[in-house]
Amino acid sequence: MLKIKNLHATVGTTEILKGLSLEINAGEVHAIMGPNGAGKSTLASTIMGRSDYTVTKGSITFEGKNLLELDTHERVGEGIFLGFQYPVEIPGVSNLNFLRTALNSTRRYRGETDMSAADFMKLVRAKAAELKMDPEMLKRFVNVGFSGGEKKRNETVQMAVLDPKLAVLDETDSGLDIDALRIVADGINRQRRDDTAILMITHYQRLLDYVKPDFVHILVDGRIVKSGTKELAIELEEKGYADVA
Amino acid sequence: MTDQLSSAYAEQVDTLLGVIPALDAGRKQALDAFKKIGIPGKKAENWRYADLANLRAAVYPIATYSKHTASALEGDFAGKFVYVNGGLDEEQSFSSGCMSDVRVSHLSNFMVSNKNRASDLLSDGDGILLLNTALMREGFVFHVPAGVKVEKPILIHHVVGDADKAALHLRHTIELGEGAEATIIEYFSGDDGAYWLNNILQIRISENAKLNHLRLLMDGDNATHTGKCFIDLDAHSRYSSFTVSAGGKMVRSESHVRLLGEQANVKLDCIALAAPDQIHDILTHVDHAVPNSISNQMFRAVLAKKGKTAFQGKVIVRKDAQHTLADQTCNSILLDRTAEANAKPELEIWADDVKCSHGATVGQLDDKALFYLMARGIAPDAARAMLVEAFVTQVIERLESDTLKMLVTAKLNQWLDTYLRGNR
Numbered sequence: 001m002l003k004i005k006n007l008h009a010t011v012g013t014t015e016i017l018k019g020l021s022l023e024i025n026a027g028e029v030h031a032i033m034g035p036n037g038a039g040k041s042t043l044a045s046t047i048m049g050r051s052d053y054t055v056t057k058g059s060i061t062f063e064g065k066n067l068l069e070l071d072t073h074e075r076v077g078e079g080i081f082l083g084f085q086y087p088v089e090i091p092g093v094s095n096l097n098f099l100r101t102a103l104n105s106t107r108r109y110r111g112e113t114d115m116s117a118a119d120f121m122k123l124v125r126a127k128a129a130e131l132k133m134d135p136e137m138l139k140r141f142v143n144v145g146f147s148g149g150e151k152k153r154n155e156t157v158q159m160a161v162l163d164p165k166l167a168v169l170d171e172t173d174s175g176l177d178i179d180a181l182r183i184v185a186d187g188i189n190r191q192r193r194d195d196t197a198i199l200m201i202t203h204y205q206r207l208l209d210y211v212k213p214d215f216v217h218i219l220v221d222g223r224i225v226k227s228g229t230k231e232l233a234i235e236l237e238e239k240g241y242a243d244v245a
Numbered sequence: 246m247t248d249q250l251s252s253a254y255a256e257q258v259d260t261l262l263g264v265i266p267a268l269d270a271g272r273k274q275a276l277d278a279f280k281k282i283g284i285p286g287k288k289a290e291n292w293r294y295a296d297l298a299n300l301r302a303a304v305y306p307i308a309t310y311s312k313h314t315a316s317a318l319e320g321d322f323a324g325k326f327v328y329v330n331g332g333l334d335e336e337q338s339f340s341s342g343c344m345s346d347v348r349v350s351h352l353s354n355f356m357v358s359n360k361n362r363a364s365d366l367l368s369d370g371d372g373i374l375l376l377n378t379a380l381m382r383e384g385f386v387f388h389v390p391a392g393v394k395v396e397k398p399i400l401i402h403h404v405v406g407d408a409d410k411a412a413l414h415l416r417h418t419i420e421l422g423e424g425a426e427a428t429i430i431e432y433f434s435g436d437d438g439a440y441w442l443n444n445i446l447q448i449r450i451s452e453n454a455k456l457n458h459l460r461l462l463m464d465g466d467n468a469t470h471t472g473k474c475f476i477d478l479d480a481h482s483r484y485s486s487f488t489v490s491a492g493g494k495m496v497r498s499e500s501h502v503r504l505l506g507e508q509a510n511v512k513l514d515c516i517a518l519a520a521p522d523q524i525h526d527i528l529t530h531v532d533h534a535v536p537n538s539i540s541n542q543m544f545r546a547v548l549a550k551k552g553k554t555a556f557q558g559k560v561i562v563r564k565d566a567q568h569t570l571a572d573q574t575c576n577s578i579l580l581d582r583t584a585e586a587n588a589k590p591e592l593e594i595w596a597d598d599v600k601c602s603h604g605a606t607v608g609q610l611d612d613k614a615l616f617y618l619m620a621r622g623i624a625p626d627a628a629r630a631m632l633v634e635a636f637v638t639q640v641i642e643r644l645e646s647d648t649l650k651m652l653v654t655a656k657l658n659q660w661l662d663t664y665l666r667g668n669r
Contacts, residue, residue, distance in 0.1 A: 072620055076619075088614050090632070092634070098618075098631075101627070103622075162622070
């Protein structure tokens with residue numbers, strides 16, 4: 001589904017990704033771990049086409065399409081979702097309005113018609129209930145007044161509604177207590193299907209206890225230096241990056 | 246130049262003498278005063294953001310009355326008064342039972358039976374006001390008697406058409422008796438002629454009375470709109486004003502409020518949507534003359550390419566006006582680096598036990614928020630429109646009436662469709 005080949009990316013004049021390669025197929029759950037500054041968030045941002053990052057070399061294809069030719073919102077239309085490490089607060093825009101606009105934008109991109117208001121409400125309420133979100137929160141402004149855990153749960157509700165083919169989750173577990181972590185993990189697990197893929201970018205192996213990855217990669221200094229299974233994550237936790245990478 | 250203008254305008258005054266006899270003396274005096282000061286220039290105080298070169302360069306003949314069907318404003322109104330080029334169009338107007346207690350008149354008629362009220366009309370001020378005094382031809386005169394509460398809004402629609410390079414000088418008054426309540430919507434629209442609409446409204450709100458005032462300034466693309474509102478508030482009265490400035494080429498809108506009685510309360514909110522090459526110069530002047538009164542102002546502007554706005558907000562708190570509460574916020578968003586937003590808050594405080602604040606910000610749309618929206622599949626233009634809508638909606642939410650909220654939101658969406666969503 002996702003093929004990244006020899007990706008080099010800079011922010012400003014600094015090169016952060018220095019030849020990163022990665023392949024993710026449908027039905028797979030991957031985890032990327034790495035020390036601070038390794039390029040984890042840069043990878044997520046580059047997959048989404050954030051304008052502060054420039055790809056200088058290499059390629060990213062998604063289901064055969066050259067992703068680098070598409071704008072951010074188009075990549076979302078193709079079926080990619082980014083779970084933010086720091087979800088943004090948007091005063092004045094309600095969660096409902098935001099979600100409905102987002103969903104219909106991606107539907108239009110794919111040539112589908114807008115979802116009816118009634119169907120949309122049913123969908124959102126169902127997904128919110130599955131993830132134990134108080135429906136009242138949907139009327140509030142996006143992430144305004146939400147705790148860290150509530151913001152991350154909001155991300156998973158959005159993911160559930162948008163139902164992406166590939167979900168890239170950027171340090172989704174940062175700042176969560178055990179209860180919040182369980183809810184977020186539940187949301188991620190509900191997204192696991194034969195036709196979807198998940199890429200978790202994480203610091204700690206704790207999340208991987210709840211969302212068991214098929215593959216674990218270690219990202220150091222802009223490249224993937226080692227790949228393995230869940231055992232690799234445990235080894236990392238025991239020995240640290242220096243020893244394992 | 247002032248001499249040429251003055252003699253041309255003197256001729257216009259001559260043609261108006263005798264039309265409304267009670268106003269004749271005032272007209273002549275105003276013209277004499279105009280001869281000395283002329284149209285305000287950029288060096289005149291409070292006029293540095295406006296561009297009235299066109300008014301200084303040419304004489305504007307008085308627009309003739311005309312037949313014009315206005316594009317209607319949808320709504321459930323107590324009454325609707327459509328003025329086309331300053332003349333009341335009876336066919337498009339109506340007054341329902343809800344307003345049966347309201348005394349509606351027009352300047353020309355009113356001054357026939359109320360000659361002594363001519364002195365109530367303001368005649369001292371800048372060149373714009375002086376010319377209005379000299380050349381005023383018509384306007385509405387509303388009196389809501391004591392205790393009368395009109396639930397539904399009263400719509401006054403000023404339409405201008407076929408008045409290229411001509412002027413309309415209109416003078417209106419609204420009076421609310423003690424305990425009266427009303428909602429007035431003033432809607433200005435016009436064709437693309439380069440007309441000059443010179444509109445002055447004098448309002449008196451008696452004790453315990455409440456007036457809600459929605460002003461939709463949506464003049465034609467090449468119009469010059471100079472508007473002044475003078476509002477006097479007695480004790481325990483309330484004036485809530487909401488202005489949408491989204492039309493015209495050069496708009497100068499002033500609100501002058503005097504809080505003359507204790508517990509008087511004024512709210513002045515405004516959203517300015519500056520399209521390319523438009524200037525919106527919004528000025529407020531709030532005079533806290535007595536103790537325990539409240540003023541609250543929120544101004545938000547959104548500027549497209551080469552748009553220009555200015556918010557000049559002066560609050561004066563006089564020596565005896567203890568326990569005044571006065572708040573002013575001005576926020577502007579520039580959608581393009583060629584846009585220019587100005588904020589000039591002024592607080593002149595002479596009392597020593599008051600709570601006054603002001604704040605001003607000028608900036609762009611939040612990049613992080615934009616990326617977040619795009620990262621959820623929303624295209625860049627739609628994302629910008631969403632953030633602008635959120636920014637402006639926070640002012641619209643301060644309107645108490647759902648009817649008014651809907652009207653303003655509809656106008657906002659029209660503007661967003663044209664200038665942000667690219668649907669022109």
